Amino acid sequence: MIQDLLKKNKAAILERWFHLILETYPANTAAMMRKDKNQFTNPVGTTLSREIEVLFKNLCEGSQNEKCQSSLDSILKIRSVQDFSPSKAVGFIFLLKRAIGETLKNEMCKGAVMDEWLEFQSKIDDLALQAFDIYMDCREKICEIRVNQAKTEKEMAFRMMERMTTSKEKKQKGED
Numbered sequence: 001m002i003q004d005l006l007k008k009n010k011a012a013i014l015e016r017w018f019h020l021i022l023e024t025y026p027a028n029t030a031a032m033m034r035k036d037k038n039q040f041t042n043p044v045g046t047t048l049s050r051e052i053e054v055l056f057k058n059l060c061e062g063s064q065n066e067k068c069q070s071s072l073d074s075i076l077k078i079r080s081v082q083d084f085s086p087s088k089a090v091g092f093i094f095l096l097k098r099a100i101g102e103t104l105k106n107e108m109c110k111g112a113v114m115d116e117w118l119e120f121q122s123k124i125d126d127l128a129l130q131a132f133d134i135y136m137d138c139r140e141k142i143c144e145i146r147v148n149q150a151k152t153e154k155e156m157a158f159r160m161m162e163r164m165t166t167s168k169e170k171k172q173k174g175e176d
Helices: 002-008 010-022 027-035 043-061 066-081 086-093 095-103 111-175
Strands: none
Touching (some): 002 010, 002 043, 002 111, 010 027, 010 043, 010 095, 027 043, 043 066, 066 086, 066 111, 086 095, 086 111, 095 111
16 A cells, blocks of 8 residues: 555655755755756766665665665765765665655555555665665775875875985985
């Protein structure tokens, strides 16, 4: 029964979820992402829109497989480099509960639907845990990149110092 309600109201739920996610961004950024549907001028907005649809579809089908993993990865690669705390970066998953609740508030009061809704919420929670693991992997990769970059810069500085020292020594020998 909940599956039927979710499928029937898919467009409204996804639209609401997308708008709730946009509210996590600064107002001017959210306004731009809301208006611009071009994947080249608005890659973040189009990625979010596309991937939350995949997540929703898989949740409704009861499968949290590689497609969910891939969609979460696409979203969290973006959110892990943006100015979000870990809870805010992953918190977009929980906004799905709010989007569904707001969209289906009249139907949720019925007993059979409420039991199924509680079960569906636990799937959303599981997805959030999966998202947190992916987010942490992304942050770890960013940290590795920064460490490697610092090492490279340090090595370059040492090479430059060696060249300068060698050049200075050659000049001094030439003056003698």
